[in-house]
Amino acid sequence: MKGKIKIVTIGGGSSYTPELIEGFIKRKDQLPIGEIWLVDIEEGKEKLDIVGNLAKRMIKKAGLDWEVHLTLDRREALKDADFVSTQFRVGLLDARIKDERIPLSHGVIGQETNGAGGMFKAFRTIPVILDIVEDMKELCPNAWLVNFTNPSGMVTEAVIRYGKWDKVVGLCNVPIMCRKIAAGSLQTEEEDLFFRFGGLNHFHWHRVWNKDGEEKTAEVIEKVYATEGGLKKAMQGLKSSGVQNIPSINFLAGQIRNLGIIPCMYHRYYYITDDMLKEELESYEKGETRAELVKKTEAELFELYKDPELNVKPPQLEKRGGAFYSDAACELISSIYNDKKTHMVVSTRNNGAITDLPDDVVVEVSSIITAHGPVPISWGSFDASSKGLLQLMKDMELTTIKAAVTGDYDTALQAFTLNPLVPSGTIAQTILDELLVAHKKHLPQFKEKIEALEAK
Template identity: 35%
Template sequence: MKLTILGGAGVRTPLFVQGILKLSSDLGIDEVHLMDSDADKLGLIGFIIEEMVTHAGNPFHVKFSTDAREAIEGADFVVSALRVGGLEGRVIDETVPLRHGVIGQETTGPGGICMGLRTIPVMLRYAKLIRELAPKAWLINFTNPSGMITEALLSHGGMTRVVGVCDGPSSMFHKLAVALGIDESRAYFDYFGLNHLGWLRAVYVDGQDVLKDVLAGLDDPTVRERLREVHEISIFGAGFVKELGMIPNEYLYYYYYNREALEHIRSAKVTRGQFLLRTTTDLLRRLRAAKAKGDACLALKEYTEYIDTRHRMYMRTETGADLETGATAQGGSDGQQAPANGEDGGYDRIALGVMKAIRLNLNQVMVLNTRNDGAVSGLDPDCVAEVPCIVNANGLRPLTLGAVPGEGLGLMQIVKECEKLTIKAAVTGSYNAAWKALAIHPLVPSAAVAREILDEYLRQHGAVLSHIRR
């Protein structure tokens, strides 16, 4: 079996390869092909990966290439992990809205819209190559914004074998199961939403909802202490989660605590993107030095330290911590710690879980980004939602969730409309569609501000947004 990774020079790729090494025998993987347009960075990340594969006894052949056709041809699975515009682009996405008094975040609000505008055309070109060179391949999309990109591939990329993955829901489920002392494999997590915009409304064990009573008891300090490692309860505050009656995905912090998040980000010394650009640039410098010495062990050590720091600082700025000092973040009104979570850990586990379920026909239930197909009442059947799915050799099918709470559905509907307009703008080059997507987004205060943000994005991003025309 051939597995191709597009964007193979990404700093998370060694984590993914580590997961592949554990499952390569079960999945029958004999070739992993890493493709990236940045040959220098691919050589540095590849230096680490070659050491990992060699240390594991070379269970599969690993290749590196800047040629997308060579990498994709004959693949059984293609994993997309692209960042069009690099971390420099992320910095623009985050800092432009901040200058206009709007949340600057990679996948949420203006930042997510801008990322979609420049990424969708690139992903559609890769989709064309996959249809030509690997027509039976499954495309597993890591590329953010995952739900929007997946919808663009389904609606405009001529693809049916595509799924978007995010580890946010499963990370929440795991920590909650540990906190409640339940067997995660026996539980059904009733989750609904869009990517980075979802809610957990029940947890069923042996037919009984064990979450309902827990949320009702959040006034009890003993219950709060028991759940303190559940990141989402920590950052939103137990009082708000109890009132909501559901556990929100962490990215809903930007909606429920918009003013606080904006204040935290603006008062921080650096944005998340600037922090990652600085630390990743430093990592590449260190890897280059280790490679020049031929010291793969040193390269692995430098990489491990980088990943540990990256994980530890996740979502610290937004919740009020200092990225420079690593001071503890405080959440909601309860002052509980918000541990590192989500951005880097787990994508490999979800992607490999999808591959395993398809390859071995496991009938696994997983929360994934796929065509809604009636799963959530009130959303178009053809739009992409993030919902529990049955995954087996026939692919994936969303479970029917029916009606969902109005406070969730209303927000999903308007954000989904923003996503559709962003896809339209990316495909047609329509300036007005891009402007409207920004103007109607709940995090953008006015159409005038939306136009100012869009115009500044177009100036700063240059060539990667040159397809958007007035």
């Protein structure tokens, strides 16, 4: 890349965009940005205008001459782009509310990226990301795709496996929070610790060492997971209260000790399913599922964004639950552009990093970020207690992606059956059918099956 670079963000009307802009401003000396294009759809036009004007004010305050373009024309934006980031939500937050409430109405976990709801987010998202990739092949064939649209791992896998596009990296803020929690529990700086992550998006584990080479994994487990209130204490002083999407219910201490590796926050759905379901059902009954709360928070944020005097990212954005997402995207772009060889946790092709999974599948692992993309750091093999779940979840992901691409109902049912958070049999079929009908506007690949269901 030579000269000024062009960055395109699809889903530019997202409430996260101010953090993205802040991240670029912080790296103004690393990235010779010429143009930033924020792209959205007609339904998101009002939010795009609001957040886009805030972005312009932030850039002006920083004394930068970057051009900011707001558009509903994706193809116009993509032409000659150097980096394309994706942060869109097909169906907006109303779709997420359905993903959470419909499974919960049957006494089943309802969550944005896990269980039935997460699979339906994949069904809606994957066809759209593949359309974007086809446009990129024509309009910006040398661009990097930086994806933090959830479910990030499955979306990244679809781009590589079905889109045949290798210049893609998936991102998530959960590993960043895991690093901060570990550092807080050890009362040291993140930079003085070495981390190794392995697994899948929202389903990874990690280990940690100090600068003297001593492994501190067991100590973090004791201080954070095996001590009452340990997690809350470890997070004190962080600028964000963490992954807001997940209730901070304690893991079973003995089980985590036995694992010998540190689980991510989302493992609660698999290790203490009953406790998590109870919490979700209580919120469901009050009309306060996470999606419903986020919708209120987002409305408040956009009221703040409208203020013509506001020219910085407001601190209230941290309540949105995605802290550090956008900063990670900016650091990834800078690392690729400058060949910085930064150590980051990303979703990328396995290439032997986890020996329990095929080389060609996408995993979430510690990687060195170079000009030619991520180079995964070897994790090796998992113990049987983790390996079985990992392999099951990867096969569930692959089956979900296949269903999203083909629109085959029976493949979707197979994916539901594989998912540990979805009861098999009649309940699975009932939830699948209800979600298909509820999301029919955004599931054209399932059109015939949905029409048959509605005709019953």
